[in-house]
Amino acid sequence: MVSETSQLLSDSVEKIFSDHVTKDCIVSAEKGEWPENLWSEVVDNGLNLVLVPENLGGVGGTWFDAGILFKAIGRYQAPIPLAENIVAGYLLGLGGITYPENSIITILDGELDLNDNKLSGVSNRTPFGNHSTHGVAIISNNNKSKLVLVPILDSSISDDKNIALESRNNIEFRDVEALNIVNVDFNSDLILKIGALMRSCQIAGGLESLLNQSVRYANERIQFGRPIAKFQAIQQELAVLATHVAASGVAADYASSSMDNGGDELAIASAKSRVDDAISVCASIAHQVHGAIGFTYEHGLHFSTRRLWSWRAEYGSGTYWAKILGEKAVSNGANNFWPSITSGKI
Amino acid sequence: MNTPFNFRLTKFPNEAEILRHEVREFLSDALKDIPKETRAETWYGADENFSRKVGQKGWIGLNWPKEYGGAGRSSMERYVILEEMLTAGAPVGAHWISDRQSGPLIIRYGSEKHQKELLPGILKGESYFCIGMSEPDSGSDLAALRTKAEKKGNIYLVNGTKLWTSGAHRCQYMIALFKTSQEEDRHGGFSQFIVDLSLPGITIRPIIDLAGRHHFNEVVFEDVEVPEDMLIGTEGNGWNQVTAELALERSGPERYLSSYILLQELVNEFSNKNDDEGVVEIGRQMSHLTTLRQMSVSVAGMLDQGENPALEASVVKDLGAVFEQELPNIAHRLMGLEPDSNGTDFQRYLAILTQISPSFSLRGGTREILRGIIARGLGLR
Numbered sequence: 001m002v003s004e005t006s007q008l009l010s011d012s013v014e015k016i017f018s019d020h021v022t023k024d025c026i027v028s029a030e031k032g033e034w035p036e037n038l039w040s041e042v043v044d045n046g047l048n049l050v051l052v053p054e055n056l057g058g059v060g061g062t063w064f065d066a067g068i069l070f071k072a073i074g075r076y077q078a079p080i081p082l083a084e085n086i087v088a089g090y091l092l093g094l095g096g097i098t099y100p101e102n103s104i105i106t107i108l109d110g111e112l113d114l115n116d117n118k119l120s121g122v123s124n125r126t127p128f129g130n131h132s133t134h135g136v137a138i139i140s141n142n143n144k145s146k147l148v149l150v151p152i153l154d155s156s157i158s159d160d161k162n163i164a165l166e167s168r169n170n171i172e173f174r175d176v177e178a179l180n181i182v183n184v185d186f187n188s189d190l191i192l193k194i195g196a197l198m199r200s201c202q203i204a205g206g207l208e209s210l211l212n213q214s215v216r217y218a219n220e221r222i223q224f225g226r227p228i229a230k231f232q233a234i235q236q237e238l239a240v241l242a243t244h245v246a247a248s249g250v251a252a253d254y255a256s257s258s259m260d261n262g263g264d265e266l267a268i269a270s271a272k273s274r275v276d277d278a279i280s281v282c283a284s285i286a287h288q289v290h291g292a293i294g295f296t297y298e299h300g301l302h303f304s305t306r307r308l309w310s311w312r313a314e315y316g317s318g319t320y321w322a323k324i325l326g327e328k329a330v331s332n333g334a335n336n337f338w339p340s341i342t343s344g345k346i
Numbered sequence: 347m348n349t350p351f352n353f354r355l356t357k358f359p360n361e362a363e364i365l366r367h368e369v370r371e372f373l374s375d376a377l378k379d380i381p382k383e384t385r386a387e388t389w390y391g392a393d394e395n396f397s398r399k400v401g402q403k404g405w406i407g408l409n410w411p412k413e414y415g416g417a418g419r420s421s422m423e424r425y426v427i428l429e430e431m432l433t434a435g436a437p438v439g440a441h442w443i444s445d446r447q448s449g450p451l452i453i454r455y456g457s458e459k460h461q462k463e464l465l466p467g468i469l470k471g472e473s474y475f476c477i478g479m480s481e482p483d484s485g486s487d488l489a490a491l492r493t494k495a496e497k498k499g500n501i502y503l504v505n506g507t508k509l510w511t512s513g514a515h516r517c518q519y520m521i522a523l524f525k526t527s528q529e530e531d532r533h534g535g536f537s538q539f540i541v542d543l544s545l546p547g548i549t550i551r552p553i554i555d556l557a558g559r560h561h562f563n564e565v566v567f568e569d570v571e572v573p574e575d576m577l578i579g580t581e582g583n584g585w586n587q588v589t590a591e592l593a594l595e596r597s598g599p600e601r602y603l604s605s606y607i608l609l610q611e612l613v614n615e616f617s618n619k620n621d622d623e624g625v626v627e628i629g630r631q632m633s634h635l636t637t638l639r640q641m642s643v644s645v646a647g648m649l650d651q652g653e654n655p656a657l658e659a660s661v662v663k664d665l666g667a668v669f670e671q672e673l674p675n676i677a678h679r680l681m682g683l684e685p686d687s688n689g690t691d692f693q694r695y696l697a698i699l700t701q702i703s704p705s706f707s708l709r710g711g712t713r714e715i716l717r718g719i720i721a722r723g724l725g726l727r
Contacts, residue, residue, distance in 0.1 A: 208348065208349055211349060211724075212349075215724050215725065215726065218726060219725070219726070229726040229727070230726075230727065232718075234726070235717070235718065235721035235726045235727060236714065236717045236718075236721070238721060238724060238726060239664070239716075239717035239718070239720035239721045239724070240664075240717065242349070242351075242661070242720055242723075242724055243661050243664050243665045243720065244665075245349060246349065246351045246353060246641065246658075246661050246665075247634075247637050247638070247641060247661075247665055249349070249351070249353065250353050250355070250637055250640050250641050250644065251633070251636075251637040251640070253353075253354070253355050253640075254355060254636070254637070254640045257355055266632075266636065267636065269629070269633070270632060270633035270636040270637060271633070271637075273629060273630055273632075273633035274633040274634060274636075274637045277630065277633070277634070318630070318633075319626055321629070321633075322626045322627075322628075322629030322630040322632075322633060323622065323625055323626045323629055324629065325628070325629030325630075325632045325633065326616075326624070326625035326626055326627070326628040326629030326630075326632070327625055327629075329613050329628055329629070329632060330613055330616045330617045330625060330628065331617070333613070333614070333617055334610050334611070334613045334614035334617070337609075337610050337613045338433045338606075338610065341632070341635060341636060341639065342366065342429075
C-alpha cells in the first residue's frame with residue numbers, strides 16, 4: 001500500500017515540520033504572523049503540488065499520499081494552508097488549469113455568482129483567506145457547473161478567525177475578473193466531500209498528537225511518589241484514548257484510499273462521522289490526564305484540541321455525514337445494507 | 347513520534363470477492379430453516395448439521411496449508427467466509443473454535459500423530475474443540491490456574507477444575523492449559539494438552555447463563571489419565587503457546603459483529619419512518635462498523651504476512667465489544683420496544699442480544715485486561 005512516493009512525502013513532511021513547526025512558530029501564527037520559512041520549505045519541496053497532475057507540473061500523487069500530508073498537518077498543528085492548497089491543486093487539475101506560480105490558493109465557498117467572467121458574492125469563513133493570493137470555486141447554475149480561479153488581493157477581507165486562531169475570512173468579491181473558467185461535470189458538493197476528507201485526516205493526525213502528548217506527560221508527571229502513568233486509572237483511560245486514535249487513523253486512511261478508487265461517499269462520510277465521535281472522547285481524556293497545566297495557554301495541548309474543536313464542524317459535522325449515510329442506508333433497504341459495507345459503496 | 351499501532355489498509359483479493367458470492371448463495375439456502383433466535387446468537391449458536399455442510403464446502407481450515415488438508419488459501423478469503431456467516435446469522439458455534447484456533451495450534455505445535463488423527467475431523471466439520479483456560483480462581487489472572495498434570499510413567503495424571511468452558515458439552519476435545527511443574531517465574535511450568543473429553547474421570551456440568559441457556563460448563567478432572575503423547579508443543583512452554591493463540595482469538599469479525607442483526611433491523615424499521623434521529627444514529631453506527639471492519643481486516647492481513655499483531659488485535663477487540671454492546675441500547679433508545687422472546691422478530695433479537703451483551707467484554711479477555719495490554723504497548727507499564 002505504501003508506495004515510494006508516499007514514503008518520500010512522509011519523510012519530507014516529517015523533516016520540514018519537525019524543524020519548523022515549533023511552539024514559537026504556532027504562537028506567532030496565532031498572533032497573525034505568516035510563517036514564511038515554513039511555507040517556503042513546503043513549497044520548495046512541492047508538497048502543495050501532491051495532487052497536481054504531472055503534465056501540469058505537479059507530483060501526480062494519490063489521495064493516500066495527500067492523506068499522509070493532511071495527517072502530518074494535524075499531528076504538528078502546522079499553521080499553514082497546505083491541506084487547502086493540495087485540494088485546490090486537485091480541483092485545478094480536474095479543470096486542466098495550471099497551478100499559478102508563487103501562489104497561495106484557498107477554497108471559496110458561499111453565495112457566489114459569475115457574470116461575464118466576473119465573480120461576485122461572499123465566500124464565508126474562507127480558510128487562510130487573508131494569506132491567500134488566489135481562490136478556487138465551483139459555481140453551479142441551472143445544473144451546469146464551472147470551475148473558477150480568481151485572484152484575492154483586490155477583494156475586501158474580514159479578519160475572522162476560528163477558535164484555534166486560524167484565519168477564517170469572509171471575502172467579498174465585487175465583479176472580480178476570473179483568471180480561468182472551465183466547464184466541469186461536478187458541482188460544489190465535491191468541495192464538501194473532499195473538504196470532509198481533508199479535515200478527517202487532519203483530525204486523525206491531531207488525535208495522534210493528543211495521544212503522544214498525554215503518554216509523555218503521564219510518564220513525566222509525578223504524584224503520590226510515582227509517575228501517574230503507573231496508576232491503572234490513568235492507564236485504562238489512555239488505552240481508551242489510544243483505541244479511538246487508532247480507529248480514526250484507519251477511518252481516515254480508508255477515506256483517502258477510497259478517493260483513489262472512485263470516491264464513493266461511504267468511506268468519507270464514515271471517516272468524518274467516526275473522527276468526530278473520537279474527538280469527544282479523546283479531547284476529554286487528554287485534558288483530564290494533563291490536569292490544570294493542560295488548561296493553560298503556556299502548555300501546548302490546546303494547540304491540538306482547539307483545532308480539533310474547530311475542524312470537526314467544518315465541511316459537514318459528524319452528524320451531517322452520519323445523516324447522509326443513514327439516509328442512503330434506509331433508502332437502499334436492509335437487504336442491501338451489508339453488501340454496501342463490503343463493497344464500500346452506498 | 348507515531349502511535350505504536352501498525353494498522354494499514356488491506357484489500358480483499360479478487361478471489362475473496364468471488365468466494366463472497368459463493369458463500370452468500372450457500373447461506374441463502376442453508377439458513378432457510380434456522381430460527382430467528384439462533385440467528386441472533388451467531389457464533390453462540392451451534393448446529394452440527396450446518397457445520398458438516400460448511401466442512402463439505404471445504405470452508406473449514408480454508409487458510410491451512412494444503413499438506414494438512416487445508417485449502418492453502420489466504421486469511422483474507424477465510425475472513426470473507428466468517429463475516430458473511432456472522433452477518434447472515436449462521437449457527438457456526440460448533441466448529442468455530444476448532445477452525446479459528448485449535449486446528450492452527452495443532453498445525454503449529456502438534457506432533458505428526460496429532461495432525462493425522464485430529465485435523466481431518468475438524469476439516470469435515472465433525473470434530474469440535476473447546477478451550478480449557480479459566481478456572482474457579484483463575485479468570486483474568488490466567489497464571490493463577492491450579493489444575494495439575496503430574497507425569498506418572500507414560501501418562502499425565504490430571505486433577506482440577508476448568509470453568510466457563512464454552513461448548514464443552516458438545517465437543518470431543520479440549521485444548522487445556524495445565525500446570526506441569528512449579529517454577530519461580532509465574533508464567534513458567536505450564537503445558538498445553540489435547541484432552542479427549544470421553545476419558546474416565548472427566549465430569550462436564552452445565553452452567554446456565556442469565557438468559558437460561560446452556561452455553562458454558564464446569565469441567566472437573568479427577569485422576570484423569572492423559573496419555574503423555576497428548577501433550578502439545580513443548581512441556582513448560584504453555585504460556586508462550588497460549589499467548590500466540592490470542593491474536594487469532596481477538597481480532598476476527600466475531601469481535602464486532604455479534605449485534606450486527608440489530609443494526610440491519612434498525613435500517614429496516616427506519617425505512618418507513620421519517621425520523622432524523624434514527625437515521626443519524628444508523629449512520630453513526632455505520633461509520634463505526636465500517637471502521638472496525640477495516641481495522642479487523644488489517645489484522646488479518648498482518649497475520650497473513652506472518653507478523654504478530656497482538657496489540658492491534660486487542661484494540662480491535664476492545665473497540666469491537668464497545669460497539670456491539672452499545673447496539674442493544676441504541677436499538678432500545680430508538681424503538682422503545684420491550685425485549686420479548688415471543689414478540690416480533692425485532693423484539694426477539696433484542697431479547698437475546700440485550701441479555702448476552704454483557705459477555706461481549708468478558709469472553710476472550712476482559713475489557714480491563716485488553717486495556718492493560720494496550721497501555722503496555724503505549725509504554726505506560
